Amino acid sequence: MDAAKLKKFAQYARRNLIEQVSNKLDLVLSQESAERRKHPQAVKKLEEQIQAHGEEQVIEKVAYIWFNRFCALRFMDVNRYTRIGVVSPAEGQFQPEILAEAKMGHIDEGMVDELARQRIFALLDGKTPSQDPQAEAYRLLVVAICNYWHGSMPFMFERITDFTELLMPDDLLSGNCRVPGGFPSGCGAAYSAMIDRIRDRKPPLPNFGSCAVNPSKGSGSHMSFDWGIAAYIPLHRECVQWDWSGDSCIRYDTVPESYVRGRRCNINEDRSDPPYCTKTVRWSEVFIEDTLAGPTYYW
Template identity: 35%
Template sequence: MVANRNALKAYAPQARKDFIQAMTNRAAQFGITKAGNTLGEERGELFIIGGKAFPRSVAEQRRRLIGRIEATSFDQTMEAVAYTWFNRFLAIRYMERHGYFDHGYRVLSHPLGETEPEILQQAQHLTLPGLDPDLVVDLKLRGDQDEALYRRILIAQCNDLHRAMPFLFERIDDETELLLPENLLQSDSIVRKLVNQIAESEWDEIEIIGWLYQFYISEKKDQVIGKVVKSEDLPAATQLFTPNWIVKYMVQNSLGAQWLATYPDSPLKAAMAYYIEPAEQTPEVRAQLDAITPRSLDPETITLIDPAVGSGHILVEAYDLFRAIYIQRGYTPQAAARAILTKNLYGLDIDDRAAQMAGFALLMKARAAACGV
């Protein structure tokens, strides 16, 4: 369990402001502000904005960003892209803490507490799709291009994660890449704050994702609650993080109750502290219950849906109970993980970004099984 919720509560609301401001500042560098947009000009392989030259590829990314703003609003776009990058950095931080990257390096931090991310120190040894090793060496040798190199590494890492988690790490060649902030290596950057303000131990359990989601949008919820809520504000207005004991109660008395109805002597009952034994019934009712209770259950045929999944708290708890059921049935942890993700669990939410984190949380549960945890 996450031990220090006060630290998370202090970090996440300010992080939302910091991420939005970072996106806003970055957009301004490309002549895009809430007040309007500066005209740009394509000249050969360059794109000129306000006398500053950018690669020609920026022109299309900028057009997409302006189109997105025109379809919604400047504020809504900045907030949406900020939330996207916040989710990505949370996912990367959790994965590096658990050693889930194939290359073995931390992306945002250093295992010895050094300020320079480990992946930047080891850049010349990296093999990531889209990362040119010759360019990496060149930027390292220059000695003053660490920011530019780190930015390339981050984008390459996110694109590599697209293979396993396309719902969270869309391929970054669009306006979200354009708004990836600069100066990520500075002591007051959004990356450094994420690393420094939340203790390492807080990342041990996947529940941290749910708590950070709750606190990240808590101020937005306070701003819109009690008012006529716009459609884009519905996720914040309706957000509610269910306490852990209630989640356990719900799962144990739905999925757990279904399993125990067929297998009342299952040893799983001893591990379900919130399970409520069925009330005594008349012989007639018992006969009716016996008639509709299956004599056996194939766990692969049981499905559970959370229609307001949020960051996946209930599905994560259900994952653990399904896993115990499968292990009792003789499945290996790896086979159980695959079955749970492909056959048992479903979720819906009006907030796509929250649902992204629910999917991530479940994948991390499965990843732990692959590591034998």
């Protein structure tokens, strides 16, 4: 098994899914989000998890869970353990086979319960308003299939909790999302290594924290990483001298852009917290022998 290539792919997958889950988290936690109206209890549980474990840990955990599920479903599709492809298209098609079947009115009643089938058909028939009905219907199908396989493979398909479903990546039907549908080109060895892990009843990937390749002691440079969120404060002017008689500022200082780590930018009407912030960003750092290697990367 080529573990080095597997770890290389794990780094790619980690960046891909963490970015998607992070973006979804921002949407879900916004004050006017649809999720707060439709699933208030799930959002409350999500906020409790973040308070108890930290936002970064929740994001990484959810990304890792979804990657394991997608890889397992892909493996089952390729080996025809599933009757129709869940994340794989039929030959000559571009959408997952299970979605194509649902659009023709065919959903396995033994795997998808009646309520979920009604919601899926309502979306696909245009009876339920949605900005992207096919993507929303496909999300419901994937959740139902994962919960179905929980009965026979609980080690791989943990039952999906509400907040895990809320943070399910959105970009599942786009060509830009390459994790659910397969491995990038040149990753055949990584795919084979993943299959070996599944056959050994292990998750498809080792823990994301092990993805920085470290040689044995004394044989090379040891690497580690850190990442998190930050409130972005752009270049701005701040008043440093106030004319109280005229109720106006008479002298300003220009303050360079900065980041407040561990803080999310909250904007409420004409105020922001931390002051002057405009958005929430992500940051990451790589260390070699516990020394920062290069500048901090913000995105």
